[in-house]
Amino acid sequence: MYSVKEAFYTLQGEGARAGRASVFCRFTGCNLWSGRERDRAQSRCRFCDTDFVGTDGQNGGRFADAHALATHLHRLWPGTDDTAATPYVVFTGGEPLLQLDTALITAMRAHGFEVAVETNGTLTPPDGIDWLCVSPKGDAPLRITQGDELKLVYPQDDAPPANFTHLDFAHFFLQPMDLAPRGGQGTTMTDTVAYCLDHPQWRLALQTHKIAGID
Numbered sequence: 001m002y003s004v005k006e007a008f009y010t011l012q013g014e015g016a017r018a019g020r021a022s023v024f025c026r027f028t029g030c031n032l033w034s035g036r037e038r039d040r041a042q043s044r045c046r047f048c049d050t051d052f053v054g055t056d057g058q059n060g061g062r063f064a065d066a067h068a069l070a071t072h073l074h075r076l077w078p079g080t081d082d083t084a085a086t087p088y089v090v091f092t093g094g095e096p097l098l099q100l101d102t103a104l105i106t107a108m109r110a111h112g113f114e115v116a117v118e119t120n121g122t123l124t125p126p127d128g129i130d131w132l133c134v135s136p137k138g139d140a141p142l143r144i145t146q147g148d149e150l151k152l153v154y155p156q157d158d159a160p161p162a163n164f165t166h167l168d169f170a171h172f173f174l175q176p177m178d179l180a181p182r183g184g185q186g187t188t189m190t191d192t193v194a195y196c197l198d199h200p201q202w203r204l205a206l207q208t209h210k211i212a213g214i215d
C-alpha cells in the first residue's frame with residue numbers, strides 16, 4: 001500500500017534538471033517532521049515548505065500496489081506526439097524513501113519512465129533510481145553519501161556546507177531557504193549568493209517553480 005498526498009504534471013523547479021517536464025508524486029509522511037505546525041519548532045527539520053499530511057491533495061490517494069500507482073502516474077504524462085521526450089517521474093514528499101521500493105521503480109520503468117528522487121538522505125534508497133537528489137537536514141544522520149546532486153538548503157546552523165564537500169556527488173547546490181513557511185518573508189538569497197562567490201564548488205539553485213507561479 002502506498003499513501004500519496006498529491007500527484008501532478010509540472011516542470012521540475014529545482015536543481016540541475018530544473019525546467020524538465022515531470023510527473024511529481026508526493027508521498028505522505030516524513031521521518032523528520034510530523035507535518036503538524038505545532039510540532040515544527042521541536043522537529044528535526046524545521047523549515048519545510050510542503051504539506052505532506054494525508055492523501056487529500058490533487059490526484060492523491062491510497063494505492064494497493066505498484067501497478068495501481070504506476071498506472072495512475074502514467075496517466076498524468078501527456079499523450080503527445082513528442083516521442084523524443086522520455087517520460088520523467090520525480091518521487092518526493094514528505095520523505096519518499098519511507099515508501100518507494102523496487103516494485104514501484106520497476107513498474108514506472110515498464111511504462112517508459114526515468115525515475116528521479118528527492119530525499120533528505122537519512123534512509124537507504126532502493127536500486128534502480130536514475131537521478132538521486134539528496135538534501136541534508138541539520139544534524140539528522142546522513143546515510144546516503146553518493147548520488148547525482150547534493151542540494152543543501154542554506155543557511156542551516158547545524159549543517160554548514162563544508163560538512164558535505166567531500167561526498168561523492170556530481171553537483172553541489174545551495175538553495176536559499178524560503179522563509180515563508182516559518183512566518184518570515186523572502187529568502188536568504190543574499191547570503192547564499194555570497195557563499196557561492198566565496199566557495200566556487202557550490203552553485204546557486206533557485207526554486208524556479210515559485211518564480212514561475214506553478215506547482
Ligand SMILES: C[S@@+](CC[C@H](N)C(=O)[O-])C[C@H]1O[C@@H](n2cnc3c(N)ncnc32)[C@H](O)[C@@H]1O
Nearest residue numbers: 047048049050093094095118119120135177178
Ligand atoms: C519538501 S522536500 C521533500 C523531499 C525530502 N523530504 C527532502 O527533504 O529532500 C523537497 C525539497 O524542498 C526543499 N525545501 C524544503 N523546504 C524548503 C524551504 N523552506 N526553502 C527551500 N527549500 C526547501 C528540501 O530541502 C528538498 O530539497
Ligand SMILES: Nc1nc2[nH]cc(C(=O)O)c2c(=O)[nH]1
Nearest residue numbers: 011012013014092118209215
Ligand atoms: N515544480 C516543482 N519542482 C520541485 N522540485 C522539488 C520539489 C519538491 O517539493 O520536492 C518540487 C515541487 O514541489 N515543485
Ligand code: SF4
Nearest residue numbers: 030033045048094120
Ligand atoms: S525532510 Fe523534507 S519533507 Fe521532511 S520536513 Fe524536511 S523538507 Fe519537509
Ligand SMILES: [Mg+2]
Nearest residue numbers: 049050092215
Ligand atoms: Mg516543493
